[in-house]
Amino acid sequence: MAVTSSTRHAVAAAFGRRHDAGRRLAEDAEGIARACRDMAARFRRGGKLIVFGNGGAGTDASHIAVEFMHPVVVGTRALPALALSNDAATLTGVAAGAGFEEVFAHQVRHWAEPDDMALGVSPDGECANVLRGLAQARELGLFTMALAGGDGGALARGPAADHVLVARCGDPAVVKEIHVTAYHVLWELVHVFFARTAPAAPAEPGLAGRGVAG
């Protein structure tokens, strides 16, 4: 069946809107690098990463957690991470009782330890439960980060997190695409810094080279 010109234009316009957006990540590269250095230090001390978001951003939270828990680069160490949007029982339980604003804060309160890190994902920066989750995390002394979009919303206006990355684009789908690259880079750089902070250990001849698989 021949494609109509109307559909063809819709697809071309959609790709066109993405043309330059992806490159904007580079603008915050140094901030990302600093956040990764701080995360690596916390992982080194035994901290874990707690991630949360709503809707599509909830799937980003799951993606980030699996990225750390089951690295795609062979030989890379698994680092502890947990996505709070995966537990439908707790999510709906807390929402039905205390309210939806509390769904992440409640889990942070009961899961978090001081060396942990919290990462909230909110495409418009206005998600009340993400803000509450981050506020709870800050109160408990966690290192806090946020991935936002648009103008950053409330996440960028207030002291919501130690590091806020804003994908400055009004289209939430494009924001998500920038976030995916951002958290892939985040994961890679955490591992780079993690390796650099290695305590000096005696060589283990039996294991030499195993970590450098392709």
Added chain:
Amino acid sequence: MTGDSSLGGLDRLYPFLAAGAAVDAAAGGHDAAVLADAAWSAGTKAAEIAELRDQVAARYAEPLAACAEAVAGRLADGGRLFTFGNGGSSTDAQDLATAFLHPRYGRPLPALALTTDVAVVTALSNDVGFEVVFARQLAALGRPGDVAVGLSTSGGSANLAAAFEEAGRGGMLTVGLAGHQGGRLAELAAAGLLDHLFVVPSSSVHRIQEAQTTIYHVLWEAVQHVLAVRAGPPGRRLAQGP
């Protein structure tokens, strides 16, 4: 697992960092230089994905438009959307399903990610095998006229291949997203067993996933466009019918 002092496979991604790692670690690290290197790397990745997206747009704009029209046709006729993938791709499958079911604009449509029911996934995996987790669900839930979308970075996932075979047998429209050379999914497409296949020409799992996110976002947008065009202007919808 080795070595904390090893960069593992990452030394391929960050050769300059690997080269200096041992020296810097011993010396306590040169913070500013490392941060600058890391920042440069992040910029490089951003440029890579932008270029890859342009390649995908050049290669797949027309096939994506055709796919959107086919998917929209099925959904307009009462078909439902089923999505599936493993690991990071399962999160994309869920993102795609919720984009259709709870759209930020346009028409909400029935869509289900086959990884969301942990009871079903673990029951099938434990009792039968992980290869059937998606195929069995499609056999039970699917109808002719439905749409099956599977995402895989390698294209080699056995449970995706089984799902597409089941979906094809059941008269469903099949759409695959893959990377590398397309793997097993490319074989299925060549054999006429996969209606639409989009292969992201990259060998980086991360860049493939990022480009696939763009592909399914564009697909969703184009499907909404086609459905809106079919429905006509708001005032005429009742007169024209679906």
